[in-house]
Structures are given as structure tokens and as C-alpha cells.
Amino acid sequence: MSGRDLRALFSTNDRALQAGEAFTNRELQWELTAAALTAHLRHTTAPGFDVEDLETPRDNVLVFHGVGGIGKTTLSRKIQAALAGAEHRPAQWGEPGWAGERILPVRIDLARSAGTSFEDLVLTIRAALSTLGRPLPAFDLALRRYWDHRHPGEPLEEYLRRGGLTARFGKALPQQMQSAMADVAQALLLPGTVGTAVGQLTGALVRALRERRQTVRALARCTRLADLLEAEPDLEALSFYPHLLAWELTQLPADKKVTPVILLDTFEDVGDRTHRDLERLIQRVVWLMPNAFFVVTGRSRLQWADPALQGQLDYTGPIAWPGLAAPASTVPAARAAGAVRGRGRQVLVGDFSPEDCDDYLARRLSRDGRPLISGEIRQVITGRSHGLPLYLDLSVLRFLEIRRTREPAPADFDHDFGALIARTLSDLTPDERHVLRSVSLLDAFDLTLATAAAGLPHQAPAQRLIERPFVRENAFGVWPYHLHGLIRSTIRGADDATDDRWTDGDWQQAAERALAALGTQWTATGTTGQGRMLLIGCLRQGLALARDFGLELGWLTDAAWAYVSDSVWEPIAPPARPDATRGGLQTPADALVELLAALARRQHEHRSTTAARLTTVTSSRLLPGDLHEMGLYYLAKAHRDLGDSAASRHGMQTVAAGGGRLAPAARRGLAHLARLAGDFPTAHDTARTLGWAGRQHRVEGDIYWPHGDMHRAATAYAAARDQADQHGVAGERATSQTHRALVLAFTDPDTADDEIDLAEQFLTGLDLRATTLTLKIAALARDAGTLPGLEAARVLRAESRDAGITAVEAVLDVVLAFHHAVLGDHDKIRATADRLRDLARNGDYAYYADIAHFMAAAHLGVGRSTLYRTLAAVMPDDNGPPGVPFPSGMAAPTEDGIRV
Template identity: 30%
Template sequence: MSEFDRIFDPEYTASDLFTDRVSEHAAFAGALRSQHGDVVCGDARLGARQRTNVLSYYGLGGIGKTSLSRRLERWALGELESRGDWGEPPAFDRVVRTLRVDFHGSRAVDAVSIVLALRGACAARGRRFPAFDVGLAAWWALARPGTALPEVRSVSGFDVRQQMVDTLGDVIADSGGQFGVGPLSVRTTLRIVDAVMHRRLRGRLLRECPPLARVVQEAQHDPSMYVAATLAGLLSWDLENLDAGRRPLVVAFADAFEYVQGNDRVQERLFQRIVHLTPSVLWVVTSRNRLDWDAPEVEGLLPASGPRVWPGLCFDARREPRQHLIGNLSQEDVGRFLETASGTDGNPELPDDVVARIRDGAHGLPLYLDLSLTMARSREEGPLDAASFGGPLPQLVTNVFAHLPDELRGLARAASLVPRFDAQLLAGATGSLVGDAERFCRQTLVTADAHPLFPYRLHDAVRAAVTSEPVSNPGAWSASDRTERAVLLLESLRQRSDQLLYEGAEAAQLDVLELAASLCHSHALSADWLATAITRLPGFELTAQRLPSPDPDTWLGQLSGMFEAWRDDRRTAGRVAYLEDFMRRPLRSDIRRRARLRLAYAHRTRGDHAQCLGLLTEALAEDSSDDETRYQVARTLHATGDYAALRAHLAAFPLGDTTGLRIRGDLAFDRGLLEEAIAGAALRAQYLRSIGQHRLAQENEVVCLWRRSLHGIARPEECDTALIAADRFGVRLLMRTCLAAKAICLAGDAPAVANLAQEADLIISSSAGYAGWREWTPRIIHALRCRDREEAERLYAAWSQTNRTPSSNYRLVDRLFIHAGFPGRYPSAQIDDESASAVDERWHAIIESLTT
């Protein structure tokens, strides 16, 4: 049986015919043999200057590069039933392992997903990768706190994730607990970081891997995607420390790389970092564009560049692996394909004049042949009209659309508006039955892949042709029709986003929001819900990578411009400088409002309440009806202890139900009315939970816990529960508050309080922070309960050297030292109409109960 005998098997297309050309296969076979030799003899190593592990196929869209890549993979794995002229795959002394990276429709390189796929491809029972697993665990817990490690399995079904967890437990000495497959918490990570930095590791290999400490240190400092890409080097280090006979032969296929080959090289450098750090992996890259990593002019833009590093990418390279320009099918191949297709497997008989028209119009493009046969199969009764065939590709695409059944035609055009879709999305945007949408997704026009949320797409050439089709075509959409459908698609995506929000599926929600951003970008739309949803997602750095490039002339482009503040590893100070510059540009009013709020919050994070308050006041002057802005002004005034200004603000700008309750609860706390203070935070948390704002709800719940501990009604178990939740979300301040609350519950128990203080100090040092009221309060309470005057004096001496704004909790610290007999630092404040002496009396009673 030849390849031609199978051309109309399910999912078999003209692109598959193209991939049977011998020269491309020969290049891959040669590259595979060369890579095998380098792996066996040890030349594929990190220390080598040259990299000869990249085979590139590039050329125009529609010529079957992805199909070639997939068929090469099947051949290498021995899964190609009919090998034609390719013959049998080479017999190596080890099994070939493969993985795929698909960039179709992408704007970002998900470096951690790629390195995890590499880890899965290399995995085997009894073959461990301790340096990689420790580095990955540290990065993951710091970058994605609260998120479980994804499931990773080898081709044989081996549970790689469990092996990684087992490895962590084995190599981290005195870890203080068992690792699990659930979320890697900050507390666990701190034990890992501490063990690596202080060399408390089991196993010679880990102790002798100097890069591990540097990677973990950098992840602690900034767990960026670039650090995730660098984890690939730890995997290679582990591979190099295996016996030569146990090193796997891995081939990674990366398709449609043109999607991330932007002018700024930000995403490309992530991918190149991985490729450069995995010399023992053969990378087969398909793209419309040639790789120029060998060019001296890209030095500084990419991690490794120049002809000495990438000799196989030079124009004059002759040895495999190297780069190959892919051409179209020959006229002879086109003729053979059409002759064999005629009258077989659902295709009508193709008259000679139809064959000639298709052959002349195709110019050897496999996509053109597939579409021509699709149109031929959709014809009504009667002979084929040769005049219907042979036009330019855009005309052929629109003719195919015109011949679709009525119930599928609108679905097809809606699908052309987005880079990816699923049946539910199309049905929601067109008012069609989901069943019809599912039938459309099975059309030969549609390509299916493994995207977890939106597994279908149309070829870019098809999308472009539909976008530019004349209105005179049957069923064609005008520009306003396309915009109207784009709006309906946006609404369908909004509903999906809301559903994922309540489910807490933030990673999946980002996929939805990226698609919505693409629609806004392509159709010059604005969507306030999208901007709100994006700004509610944690991890702005990851969000920024998934947005289109900034553009000062469009709404979405300006929103992307605002998120540039979270690109390029900017810290808070750099973020403030960028946002200040951004605010000086001509901006749309809603973008300016959002940027102003982000800048205000950045100032507040730095402790600059005056700058924060000034910006919030500007926002309030523009829209005094916005309850969130009113609340943020009130919060900032309360944090500064300016009660007179807060009273005036609340009188002029009353707050909504739960925001008002929270502020009244804060004021009640300042007056020592703890039951009312607890109720305000609890009701605010309950409301936030009901609208899916789980992280903000948790902040209020921890405030409630803190106040309950001061009221003497919190239990250590409550503190542990809240600590575990805060730990999984990775919110260090909340973790410290939970530890402080527990320390108050256990005041008087010296060993327990000492352990809690040690854990708090570790969290503080890990984030380059400093001790605050969360640490001062339980320690002075413990000293007073134990009647430890020496410790109280030591604490007061340190407290005297600090300079803190007199916020509510710092006033509590001051009251505690006054109770201990030390001079106070803050003057009394008039909170409401109640006298300061009455407030002092109430707090005196609270402190008495805590310290006796």
C-alpha cells in the first residue's frame, strides 16, 4: 500500500502528500542520526560552545509545514503505517521520545509548560532529575502560588508529577513535612530555598550543581518566565549526569513559530533560551520565517547568537541539522493527486478541464487542493462546472463558504473572526444549535489540535480570505456584519470568563481573555468588562505577555500599553516611573482612570500615601459616584490616621453597603469595639465571596481573624486553616498576619511563640521585607504575659528605632508599650465624638485580658 492509497483516509489531506517528498525526510533522518551520535558520545552538552540541535523548515503559509512536522514525528516513532519512499526509521540503541509545541494563535511562549513537557519526554521509571525538580518546585510555588503542579505523564503513562514529588521528599533533608501533589506552598518553597542556599541537600549531584542555587535565588527574587526557561538548563545538567546508555533521544517539534517571532524578540528569546540550554534535544522548528539566530545583529536581543553558536543556521550550512526553505508541490505531484482523488471516497469524478483548472490555480499549494476538493464535494447534482474552479485562493475560500449548508455558513464566518474556537463559543455568538457548531468543527476546513479550551482553528489564509471577501458573494458579511458578530463573540467570551471566575480557574480564564483581547484588537472594539476582568487576575506579568502589542490609537492598544508596566521584569519603582510617563500620554478616559488607579496602588505599596491619596482624589473628582474609588480614598485616609479628613470624606461621599460596613468596622477597631470591627470585615468578606472575588475576600477574612485573636475568641486551629489558604495563594502579608494571630492565641508558650517568630522571620527575609506590627504585637504581648522585662526592654529599644505612620495596628503596638511602662510615641487622636480617654480605657481592658 502506498501513501496514495491512503490519501482520503480520515484526516488525510493534500498536505500529507506534500510531506512524502524525500529531501525533507532525508534532512530529518540525517539530523536524527547526528543528534543520536552527539547524545551517545557526550558532545551534546551545556559546556559546548556550538549548538547543532536545530532543524528548521520555513516557507509560505499553506504549504503543509505542520503536516510535514507531524508526519516526521509519526515516522520517527515507528507509527507511520505506509512509509512510501521514507522506509523504516533508523534502529537506535534507545527509544526515541517526542513532544510537540504548537504556537498557532499564540502571542506568548509558555516556558514552564515547555520545560515540563521536556521533563515528561525524558522521564522513565528509575530515571530521576533532582536538580530540575527542585528548581521547578521553587519557581512554581513562587510564580503560581495556590496552583497545583499540572499532571505530567510519559508516553507510557508513567506518573511524572508523582516522581517529581517523591524526588523533592528524598533530596530535601529536614524538610519538616511531606510533599504532596497539591499546590506547592510558599512555606514549602521557603524550606526548599533554605535547603538549597545552605546546601542541606541529600545527594552528591545536587550539592555539585552550582547553577541550582543561582536559579533558585533568581526565582526567589523574580519568578519570571525567563527563569522558567532557564530551568531547561537544570534538566540538561541532570541528563549529562546520567550514564551515556540511559540518556534518552528526545525530539521536540515546534510548529508555527512565526506567531512569536515579534520585532521586540521578547517571546522569541524565551524559546531560544530553552533551545540553547537543551543541546541533547533535537528541535524541529517550522515557521514562515527563517531563523536568524546566527546573525551578529541580534546579539544582545537573544540569549545566544552568532554563527559560532549556531553554525547550522547559516545560509551556507551543508551538514544536518540546518535550515530548509520549503517549496510547493510540483505540477506532476498535483496532477497525480487530482487523478487519484477523482471519484474516490466521496469525491466526484473530476473532468479533465476541472483538473486542469485546479492544477493551474493551485501553483503547487496543498491548501488550495484541499479547498478545491471540499468545494467539489459540496456541489449539487449535475456535472461540475470548470468555471467554478481555478480562481485565486481568496476566491476559492469564499466559494467554499458559499457552498456550505445554510446552518453552517454563519458558523464558518464567525470562526474566521478568532484565531481559535470551540463549538460552544460559535453557537453562543451565532444563535446556532451546539450540534450544528459541532458538525462545523468536523469539516475539513477546520484544523483540530490539543488546546485545552479552544481546540479548533481555521488556516490563517482562510481567515484572511473571508475577511476581505466582497459583499456580493452569497452570504458574505459586510464590515458592520463582522463587527456585530465580533461583539456577540465578545459577549459569549464574557459569559465563559464569568463562569471560570466563579470556578477559580484563573489559567483558563486568561485563555478566554486573550481571545477577547484579540477580537477587540482586530475590530477596534472596547469592552469595559474585559479590562475589569484582566485587572482582577493575579500575576500581571503573565497577563501582559498575552496581550497584543501596545497601540496609542486603539482602546485595546492603550490597555496593553498600561500593562507594559508589568513587562521586562520591572520592580515597583520602575513600574511607578513607567506609569507616570504613561499618564502623560493622550489616553482614553477609561484607560486613564484605570492607569491612575494602578499608579495610586503602586505608590501605596511603596508606602507613599500622600501620592496615592492625590491620585485617588483626582479619580474621585472625575467620577464621584464610583463606590470603589470612594472606598479606596477612605482606606488610604484611614491608613494615614487622618480621622478628621476621613470623617469629612465619608460625610461628602457615603459608601455602599459592604464598603461602608468595612470602614465603620475599621473605625470601631480603632475605638476598641472589637465585636463591631469583626462584623464589618466578616460581612465584607462574605459579599466578596458571593461575587467571585476570592482573593479580596481572603484578605478580609484574615483581618477578621486578627481582630478575633485580639478579642480572645480565635483558636489556633482557625489560624492554621487561614494560614494554609494564605500560603497556597502565596500572599506573604496574610501569612504573617495568620502567624501573628496564632502567636497571640499561644502567648505564654515560649517554644511555640519562638517557632512562629522564626517562621515569620523566614517569610520576611525571603521577600526582602522588614518586621512590622504583625511581628511587634504578638512578641510584646508574649513578653508581658511572661513578665519578661528584659525582653520587653529589648523590643522597645528596637521599636524606638523605627519610623512608622501611626496606622491602627501601629497605634496598638504603641499602646502595648505604654501598658508596659514605656513612653508612647503617638499623640492621641480624636476618632469620633467619643473622648480619647474612653477609647484608652477600652483598649486598656483589651490589653489586660491579652497579657494576664
């Protein structure tokens, strides 16, 4: 369904261009409206319904709220048209469920620019009912008395004409009111001249009602009519007259029965949280007309169900308005049955889907039935819009503006519109605008963080702000609130021409406050459990602030150390900077962002990529000394994984000599390098000095198991796991348990089952690529001799090569040698040993080839259980089994079982 887009039509001289006011989707909102109205009709036609019952809770209002520009006014107009007749209903909207019922839609724009007063609202409703073709005497008499009192000498007919109501609804209302007065005068047997004097007429009617005269028995059924006619005819009294209108609707004959659907648009302009005078009058109309249905559209939810408003409004609280008290819902959620049974009556109008955006843009401008805006441009606009219809409208006008001088290109629409800021800020207080700009620096926030970022001494402005529709809520996030994406990007990126716009210095100070507030929140919480989640959230937001505004690292240094200490490696890189054209590392924050991003991404990238990124960071020399050593240490680890032991050894020695936080870890790295080279005595001696900080027990396990001492290795890994558990280091706990599962898989597959399951539990939620691959290898070792095929092994080899982790591939081949030895497959075990010799070309991992050689030469086909026992016993024996040489890279064991 579309009309004429006059703004677009008057923006070009191209008369062949078709500018349609496209209306897209919103069938879910229609479904909710139709279902709620159906429920309302069912309620008002039930036998027990009493229009004069002023105590029963009300469920005759439906609220659509959302950010400015989301399409609420368009939705209100389309609902009005759809209710007016099937010929006006969009094709995608379904049939309503009230066949045979007469619906009278009345739309009232409450925008300040429309100048609608409360008098206008009441007169509009009555003028719309004039189309029924009959007077409504109880209401008409009261209204005429009010008008003559408040507007002496001003004919009602002229007021209606001047306000446009005569053009909308015809000239019947004044005649109907006059007819009502004449009928009452006749019933009271008053002379005609008295019938024209409304004061005398109402006085006589009141007396007749009080005396219960038979001549006015019809009006006497309206129990509160006399009270209203006796009351001072002021604006306060006028707000109660809709009760008479509701009563009159119940007196209509069956062929005239009608249900008014009153659409109140732009409700945010009714007032604010302090001045609710007009809102109080309008709420009274809704309450006193329970047989009418109201559809309210505005930026904010109605607060009528809030008990705190008692005294400001007449009818408040969740008992009075059960549907308004229900939690806010989006449209899809509102489709549930509960949403149309008096619950979920406040619905957030959602953004357009990408498909709807494209359809909208394609139909807005066309020539010869074909879209004028190209698909490439529509795609850019859709991506930038975040589904906000106002952005689409502004982009259409920008398209026409650019088209005056040249052909528009996709790059022209990577653009922010300052008009969006004006629309967003228009009904906010100065403090709320200040908070809004402050939190636009944050991905997510809570009340405390928003208040601190704004530098305000009290939370009230932030509390009011989070109730706005452009603030979205995620109850499961570290911080529950975030801004609508387009609103946030526009406030941060557009040319802000508002009177209270911020200078660059204002933004800088806000960034400093926000960074400090994040640091305060993190340091107040531990680094485990919820504290770990908070750490990651604070790091992501804090790194972005420090990078984008060139701030000092401050607490980010300690947070970075806390991040790496647990070896969990959640994604940490913040979004790209707004000025993405600035290249290279220029500040310490730039370097820290790249360092932590490289460490997290190494779980998903080849180690050569990691090494290159870390080389860039360490070469920049931008980081303070301790963080620079962090980069050196993990660069050395990447070199070791790639098989570059010389580079790795140099880096580890540098870090160890520095004596910083990673010195124990660097000494552990040197022990690993010694082990890889076959220098087990050095590795073992170094391991004894490491303690918990250097993960001594895990290093000892890494030394014992290549010697076949699986029991000793498993014990060492268990001690490492338990220590990690005591210190709350989840990554180390998972790694140690995985290695324990691996060594037990060689000697005790039944026990290994449980150990593998435990390792899988420990790995849940962690991002440890090498450890995950090792656990898969452990499962292969457990099933050695019974594997149905080697497809899983081939996949593991590809994954280890994609990761660039040589050690994983070496262990995989040891396990495959073990599998082939159990089966007695001499050719395959020899091929596996050859691959291990190739891996050892640089001098590392030579003993793995020796172990494979031992399996092939001495124990081929002896059976799994015998091979387990022999493997566990051969290395510690001084002489070894008869006729079996020691692996070429090792001599006899020392008293500790360590070969030299």
C-alpha cells in the first residue's frame, strides 16, 4: 500500500520518476492489533459488561512505542485505514476476526505541531460519532452547556470548521446537538424559547432527574448525568463527559452499534514526567470509555501501571492496567496467546529486517516500474540504517540531492544524518542528553556505569534514559543496556548541530570518565566466575576507548595480565576504530589491542600469522616494559610451535633474564625446548626449580611420559591439575587434565574414558586449540588397535598443520605408531616412523622417532595389553628387554628414570 511521497516528488524535475510513499511489512503489529481488538469486542459484548462500572480493571488500550523515525505514525495511519475498510488494508495483512461488527476508527495526532488541545480531542471523538446520524443527548447536552460557558459568543459550528473537523466528519454535529436539546425540552414540556437557553434547560432536566419523572426515564438510566450537569462546566468537568459518551454508545439500537477505535499518535508530546496535566485528562477519557478501544503510539511506554504515579494520575497501578504492567515485549513475542489476553499490551516497534529495507527502498523511487536506486546502493543504505525507516527516508532524499549533479555511488551513503540526533534528543532533558552522549561511547552499560561516565552525582537522569525506546535491554549481558545501533553511531559520528553539542574536549573528558568507571567496576570484582566475564567486558570497552581517544593504559595493564593468566582466550579485540583510515600502531593502546587480539586469535590462526602480528607489536616498542615482555614471551611460544627452536630459545632467555611476571613461564619454556632437543637432564633439573608459577608438575609429566613412565606422568599431571584448580586457573586445569588423559590412554583405556570425559568438561567454554587437538589424539590412543579407520587421524593432521603446531602432529604420529604396532602392520608403522624423522630434521623430537622404532622392532603384533605393559616398563629398565636397543637418542636412565 503506498501513497504519494511529496517530499521526493518536489525534490526533482524528473517527471517520469515515480515517488511512492512505500509501506513495508508491519503485519505482526496488525496481527496484534486485530487480536487485541477481537478480545476487546468479546469482552464488551459479554453479558456481564457494564459501561458504568468504574472499578473494573481496564484492558482497552494497546501501546506501540519505539525510537523516533521507526515508523509509528505511518503504522497508526495504516491501522486507521485498515479498520476503515478492507479495500484500504495492505495485502499482506490478514482478515480480522470481527466479521459483522461495526468499527469506527478515529485518529488524533497529539503532536505539538498539530496544536491539538484536550477540547479538540473530545470534539474529534464526538464529531466522528456524528456519522452515526443521530444525537447523543446526555453527552450533547453537557457539551453544549460547557461550550456556552467556556466560549461565549463563539459558535461551535465555526470552531469545528476552523479546526478541520467539519471537513473530516461533515456538518451534522451542531444539528444533532440542537436536536438533542429540542427533544429534551419537548420531553420536559418546556416552551421553545427555553429550549434554546441551555442553562435553563439543563437546570430543568436536573430537577426532573432528581424527581425521577417518567418523562425523562430514558436519560435517568444514566446514573451520573445529573451530577455532571450540576458540576461547574470547566475543563475538569469536560474530562468526565466521555463517560456520558460511553453510556450513549450502549443505548444505540442494534443497527447503529459501533465500537470506536481511537488512535492517539505522538503521545510523547502530551507532556513529560513532571507535567502530566494533559496526560491525566486523556487517561481519564480512556478509563471512562471502556467500550472504546485505544491504540497509542509514541516514543515511550505508558507508565499508568506504575503505582508511584498515584496522585499525578487518577487510575494507576498494575491492578488497574494489567496489560500495561506486563513486561515490555517485541512484536514477535507479542504473538503469543498471552499477549492478547490482557497481557503484553506495550509493544516495542522493531526495526525493519534487511529484506524489508531493500523492498522499501526499491519501491520508494521508480521509473517505468523499475527501482531507481541500484541494488548496490540499497545494500549500503540497508547496512547503515540498522532497520530504522527514518534513515531510509533521509537516504532517499540524499539520493535525489546527489542525482541533481551526478550519478550517486554506494560510497555516497556511508553517511550519518544529523537530523537523527535532533529527533532523538528532542524530548530529552539536558541531563538525559548528557548521559546519552556519554553512554554512546560504550557498547553496553548499567546505571552505575552510565552515571559515572556522565560525571553526574545522581542516577536519576540515567534511570530515565534507560526507559527510552532507543535503549535496548539484554538481561543476560554483563551490562544490561545498550543503545540502538544507528542512534549510537549517529551521535558519535554525525555533525551535531544542536545547541548543546559537545566539543572535542567534551568527548575526550567523557572518554576518560568512562575508562575510569570501567576500571573501577573491574577492580571491585574478582577475576573468576562473573568477575571473569566482567574482566572481558571491561577490557573490550576499555581498549576501544583508550585506542580511539589516545588515553593512558592505566588499569588496562593489570587487566591484560589478568586476561592472559587464565589461558582461556576469549575474543578480546574491540570493533574497528571510527577513523579506520589511520594505519599502523601509533599509541600504547593500539599496541595493546593488537597484542591481546593476536593472543586470542592464535587459537584460530596459523602460528606464523601469530608470530608476524606479535613481531609487529614488539618491534613497535610502544608498550611498557612488562607488556613488552608479554609480547616477547608469546612470540617465543609461537616460534617453538613452528619448530624455530633457536628463535624461541632466544626469546625465552630474554624474558627469563628480565625477571618479570613471565620469567617463571619463560624458564618453563626453556625446559620444554631442552626436552624437545632430547636434553632431558637439563629439562628435568630446570623443572625442579619452577614451582607453581612455572607449572612444575606439568613440565615433569611432559618429561616422564616419553620415557614410558606413564604412571609417574599421570600422577604429575594430576598434581598440576589440582594446583590449577586451587588457583582458579581454568585453562591450566584443562590442559593438565588433557595430558593426563593422553598418557593413561596408552596404558589403561578404561580409566582413560573417564579422564577424557573430565577433560571435555574442563574445556567447555574455553578456547584452547592445541589442548583440544591433544584431547582428540588421546581418544585415538585409547582406541588404538580397534579404530575402524584413520579418517579422524587425517582430519587431526590437517587441523594441526592449519594451526602450525608441530608438537601436536608429532604426538599424533606416536599414537598412530602405537596403533599400527598393536595391529602388527609393519609397513604403516615404518611409514609413521619416517614422518617422525622428517619432523626431527631440525634436531627436535628425535626421541619420538626412536619410540616408534622401538615399537616396530621389538613388539610388532604382540597385542595391545602386552604392548601397554612393555611400553610402561622398558624405559626405566637399565638394560631393556633382551635384544632391544635403547632408542638412539637416549642412554641409560638415571636414578630418576631420566635418560641422558
